[in-house]
Each structure stands twice: as structure tokens, then as C-alpha cells.
Amino acid sequence: MSKRLGARALLVVSALMLVLMSACSGNGEKASGNGSGDKIELTFWNIWTDPSPQNKASLKAVKKFEKEHPNIVIKQQNIPHDQFKVKVKTQAAGQQLPDLVQVWPGAELTPLVNGKLIQPLNSILSHWDGLIKKNQLTDYNVDGKQYALPANVTPTSLVYYNKKMLAKAGYKEFPKAYEDFKTLIKNLKKQNVIPITLGNKAQWVLQSSYISMIGDRMTGSDFLPDVLDGKKKFTDPEFVKAVGVIKELADMKAFNDDFNSIDNIQHRDLFVMGDAAMMIDGAWSLGPVLEAMDDDSNLGIALFPSIDGGKGNPEAVSAVTGTGIALNSKLKGEKLKAAKEFLKSFYSKDYYTDLMKADILVPADIDPPKGVSPALKQVSELTGDHIAPVYDATLPVDVTDVINSGLQEVTLGQMTPEQLAKKLQAAVDKEK
Amino acid sequence: MHLLNRYKWPALIGIAPALVIYLLFAIVPIILSFYYSVMDWDGFTKMKFVGLANFKEALDDPVFWGALKNNLLVVAASVFGQVPLALFFALLINRKLKFGKVFRTLGFMPVVISTVIISLVWGMMYNSRRGLFNQLLEGIGLGDWAQNWLGDPKWAMFSVCVTIIWQFIGLYLIIFLAALQNIPEEIYEAAKIDGASGLKRTLYITLPMMRNTIMVAVILCISGSLRTFDLIYVMTTGGPGHTTEVLAMYMFDQTFSSTRYGYGSTLSLFIFFFSLALVYLSTLILRKRGD
Numbered sequence: 001m002s003k004r005l006g007a008r009a010l011l012v013v014s015a016l017m018l019v020l021m022s023a024c025s026g027n028g029e030k031a032s033g034n035g036s037g038d039k040i041e042l043t044f045w046n047i048w049t050d051p052s053p054q055n056k057a058s059l060k061a062v063k064k065f066e067k068e069h070p071n072i073v074i075k076q077q078n079i080p081h082d083q084f085k086v087k088v089k090t091q092a093a094g095q096q097l098p099d100l101v102q103v104w105p106g107a108e109l110t111p112l113v114n115g116k117l118i119q120p121l122n123s124i125l126s127h128w129d130g131l132i133k134k135n136q137l138t139d140y141n142v143d144g145k146q147y148a149l150p151a152n153v154t155p156t157s158l159v160y161y162n163k164k165m166l167a168k169a170g171y172k173e174f175p176k177a178y179e180d181f182k183t184l185i186k187n188l189k190k191q192n193v194i195p196i197t198l199g200n201k202a203q204w205v206l207q208s209s210y211i212s213m214i215g216d217r218m219t220g221s222d223f224l225p226d227v228l229d230g231k232k233k234f235t236d237p238e239f240v241k242a243v244g245v246i247k248e249l250a251d252m253k254a255f256n257d258d259f260n261s262i263d264n265i266q267h268r269d270l271f272v273m274g275d276a277a278m279m280i281d282g283a284w285s286l287g288p289v290l291e292a293m294d295d296d297s298n299l300g301i302a303l304f305p306s307i308d309g310g311k312g313n314p315e316a317v318s319a320v321t322g323t324g325i326a327l328n329s330k331l332k333g334e335k336l337k338a339a340k341e342f343l344k345s346f347y348s349k350d351y352y353t354d355l356m357k358a359d360i361l362v363p364a365d366i367d368p369p370k371g372v373s374p375a376l377k378q379v380s381e382l383t384g385d386h387i388a389p390v391y392d393a394t395l396p397v398d399v400t401d402v403i404n405s406g407l408q409e410v411t412l413g414q415m416t417p418e419q420l421a422k423k424l425q426a427a428v429d430k431e432k
Numbered sequence: 433m434h435l436l437n438r439y440k441w442p443a444l445i446g447i448a449p450a451l452v453i454y455l456l457f458a459i460v461p462i463i464l465s466f467y468y469s470v471m472d473w474d475g476f477t478k479m480k481f482v483g484l485a486n487f488k489e490a491l492d493d494p495v496f497w498g499a500l501k502n503n504l505l506v507v508a509a510s511v512f513g514q515v516p517l518a519l520f521f522a523l524l525i526n527r528k529l530k531f532g533k534v535f536r537t538l539g540f541m542p543v544v545i546s547t548v549i550i551s552l553v554w555g556m557m558y559n560s561r562r563g564l565f566n567q568l569l570e571g572i573g574l575g576d577w578a579q580n581w582l583g584d585p586k587w588a589m590f591s592v593c594v595t596i597i598w599q600f601i602g603l604y605l606i607i608f609l610a611a612l613q614n615i616p617e618e619i620y621e622a623a624k625i626d627g628a629s630g631l632k633r634t635l636y637i638t639l640p641m642m643r644n645t646i647m648v649a650v651i652l653c654i655s656g657s658l659r660t661f662d663l664i665y666v667m668t669t670g671g672p673g674h675t676t677e678v679l680a681m682y683m684f685d686q687t688f689s690s691t692r693y694g695y696g697s698t699l700s701l702f703i704f705f706f707s708l709a710l711v712y713l714s715t716l717i718l719r720k721r722g723d
Binding site: 405414 | 474475476477555558559560561580581582583585588668669671672673674685688689690691692693
């Protein structure tokens, strides 16, 4: 009996081994198939998952390249934004980045450069002379080397307002000064509407759309680089006051009650449905708002008002360039040539024109195509003068984490602006 | 003759694949965590040895202790919420109710639904403006009781715990029902003849007969709630502030979004030791009662 059992066990084991081995060899075959043949395959990760006009334009540019270069295959992986960032960090730790990878400026890019995971593009940079504005290249520039090209410029803090609701509250125009802005909020509250809609569940909204802007009004645009160099401190009174402005807005109940439990898509809904009179949000909301609002002429766009005693330029707007694609540092020979060819074809005049048609601001020096929405033109004028840095694109990730959760705690009254400033400075000091 | 003695090799070969996979994906990472936990590493650049600095930082980190407290709250809510409620409903359904099967299915439903969907739906019900709960309270004239359930630090953890309790009652309900059906009818008949009332029969016959099942449920409950991550991650992402942060989430955030692999490993080691201690403690308590 036991002998038969043993024989059977052996049979099962060998069958298992067979399955395992065939599975392995199957993989091997596939891998070798990729290398052989005349086709060059480039792997490319991006976040172009949802069918927004911007993503469609990007995917179209990839398709165009593949059509023009039949011997090069771009193998894409489209991953949602939040998961993408986690995935890149994990894969980078394992030295397993794809050939082409979408990158964000500042805190996301610098570690990749320091880890020597991506390579500079300076040798082909002259290709874009005259197309991309020189001052827009700086975000993707680390120590004089260019690691990616920007496809879009995204102001992170615009005030969207409902013209009719503001007129009802006695404001034909958007207030220019902060004190006046506060009166507007009080008037709106009397009318039982939400003055400003906010969805800060994911914690970055108060940082990216609020403190980046309000902070700049108070401290000026050199503040963040100075803090990182140790010349200034977060505990300086200007910055503490800027956090105080956010606290003041929360204390006077300028936001919807549940601003810490809804997200930035839900807060946009409140604005579009007319429950809220204003929304402070990035330019990424422009397309969706225009699409969802019944009457586009009712939409007003302005910049955050100037604050008394602030050192910043009241015309400045916090903005960041985006949709850069970096090259893996391991690329060489044929593949490197193909990858560079891809970048040249991708960041083309056609692509920038398509983006503008999709209500996206671009860093390129081109005439706006016909049919561009008046709102985009207005945003483009508003943001033309002076660009201020965005906090999460400038500060290291640890510091960004502190300010993200800290601002939420300040609005809940669990932390004072002074405590947050101290905590931030401690996080900066630890980086050194 | 022992089977294993005569056919040692086939047995070993049989075990080998599973053993290798287990060692590689369960044991090796734990050992590696020890190594990473004494390092300062962002995943991109070179590691730097920092000794016990990460451990010291964790012990001084208020968010870490807050997360631990929340974890223990979840464990308590599960053990003292899920198990008694499930037991109560199991006893009810077992009483040959009309539509008993319907209730059983309904009770088990939440276990089958994906956690992400549960979190999203409950998030909407908790919504302070248009949510089901606040509208209901207003509808019956208790508008004052309406709360900002997930956005108010006072209520957030409570609200999350209620959802967690609701989600897993069904699982224990099924386990308890199975146990109830295994109790022989004769015992009840004998008790009836002796004049035991319904409540007495439940207290002195049903519950003692189910002791072992209840213990298994409690252990499952503890280990399950130490792992909580998905539900809270989707519902509040630890907010507002850090009021609903739990250990696994904090570890994930530190490791993968702040890219502090060293500190994250230290946190995961703490989770490892806390889980071991808690499971050991619970077996100790339950064994003592068993003797």
C-alpha cells in the first residue's frame, strides 16, 4: 500500500516539476523573442489612464511616432497617478525602471538623478530651440543638466468663481485685497452658500493650491530655495502668517464643513452644481469645469488677492511644468537612439497645439490655434507674468509629508501655525 | 513502518517548492527588515548605517503611538463588537425563524463585497451634507445629532470602527451557525424535560458547547484586525490629521511615499512584534480558561 502511495507521490511530483519547468521555459522564450528580430522595443510608463482630452492628445502623439517608425515599438503601461508614483519608487529601489518613464519636477525627479537612474538629454536639447521657452526648462533641470522636457504648464492655484453668486453678494469684480476677500466670504455666508469649496481628504490640496500661493504672497518666490539653503527658516514670521491665513479661513468657516473628508473631485462638483461660490484649485480643473458648467460665461477666474504686509508679487501664480519623460540611464546604442528619436517626435508643435485645444497651457512658443476657449486665454494671461514655485515640487518628500498632514491639523485646530512651522523647520534640518 | 522514513526523498522533493517559496517570500523579508531597519535608505542612493536611530525615532514619534492606539481600538471593536453581535444574530436565526435562510444570506453579503466598494459606499453614507445618516437624523427631527462623521477628529475613528464591525459580522455569523447546528438535539430535549427555560438552555448548554468555536473566532478577529489597511485607506487615508492612522498604513506611507525604507522597516518590525505579543497573549488567556 505504502509503496503504491510513494510511487504515486513521485508521479505527482514529477508532473508538478514538469508544469513548473514548462512555465519557466515559456517565460524564457518570450524574453529572448523580445531581443531578437529587427524591431526595437522600448518600455514606457505613464499615467495616461483616463480618457481626458490631455491624455488622448498624448496617446495620439505616441501612435503617430509608431506609425512613422515601424521598426520601433513603444510598449506602454498606463498606471493611475497615485499608484504610478508608488510603483516608480519601488521599482527604482530595485533598479528596474522602464526605458522611458514619466517624471515630475523637483522632489520626484531629484532622487532619480541622485541615484543615477536616468540620463541627461543635453546632447539633443538644441532640437527644441525656438519651440520651448527657455525659462520653462528649469523645472526639469538639475545641476545644469536637462533630464526631461515639459509638455504643459500647470498653475496650481487659481480662484474659480461663480459670477452670478458673487454679484448677488455685492461683488461685480473679484476683490483685489485679502481684507476685501474676507468681507466677500462673510457676505456669501449670509446668503447661505458655501463661500469656498474644498476637498482636502488627500491632504495635498491645501498644500499645492493654498499654501503654495498664499505662502508666496507673504514670503516672495525666493523663500523656498532660501530655506533649503539655510538662509531662511520656516519659523520666519512671514511663513507663520501665511499658515495663519489658512487657519483664519477655516476658523471663519469659509469652507464646506466636510472639507477634510471629501476629495478634490467632490469639491469640484460642489462648485459646478452651484452650491459653492468659489473654488481654489489648479488649472487641471479648467477643462472639467468648462465641460460640466451650463453657462461658461458665468465662470470667472482670478488670482488669490494680495495680502497686507506680504513680500510677494501679487501677480505671481504658483505653477509647475509637467508631463516630462526621462530616459533610463541603462539605455545605450540602438535603443538610446530610438528613445531620443521618440522624444523628438513626441514633443512636437502638433502635440502642443493639440494640448492647447484640450484647454491645457503649454510651455511652447506657438500661436494659439483657432477654437481655443476664452477661459484658457484668460488663464494664460493671468499666469504670464510671474511664476512661483509649488511646495511639493520644490521641497523634499519628507518635508512635503509634514506640511500636507500639518495643514490639515492646523485647520482642525489640533496644531497652531507656530507648531507647524517648527515641525517643518525640524524636518528641513534633518535633511542635511 | 513510517511512511516518511522509507520515502524521505520524494517527501522532501514534494515539500521543496512550497518551502522555497515560503522561505523566500515570508521569512527572508523579515530577516531583511532587520537589516534595513538600522539603515537610512531612500531606495535610490546608497544606504547609510544609522544604528538604532530609527527605533529611537519611532518611540518618540507621536503618530506611531497614535497609530498603535487606533490599531488596538480596531482590535477591541472587532473582538467586542463583531463576535457578540454575530453570536446574538446566530442564536436568533437558529431559532427556526421564517426566512432564516434569507437573513443568513443577507448577513453574509458584506463579506463577499469588495472592501473598496464598502468603503466608498459607507463614505457616502457618512457624508455630512448629503449622507444617509445625517439626512435620516434630520428626517426624524434629530438634526442636532448630525455629525461630520469622517471629518471630525472626535467621530472619525468611531465611524470607521462601525463600518469594520458591520463588514465582518457575517463571517462569524456563518461560523457560529455551523457550530450551533452541530449541537445534538438530544441535549436540549433532556434539558427541557428537566425544566430548563429558553434562556437557561442558551446560557448553560448552547454557549458552553460553542466555546471552542468562539475562541477560534476571537483569534481570527485579532489577527484580522491587526492587518486592517484597505478599508481605512479608502475611507479616510488616515485623516483628518492622523486621527485614523493605523500601523500598517503609516508604515506603507513612510516606506513608499516618503521613501524612507529604513524607517518603514523599523515600523514593520514593531508591527511584527506587537502581533506576536498580542496573539501570544490571547492564546494564553484562552488556554487558562480552558483548563
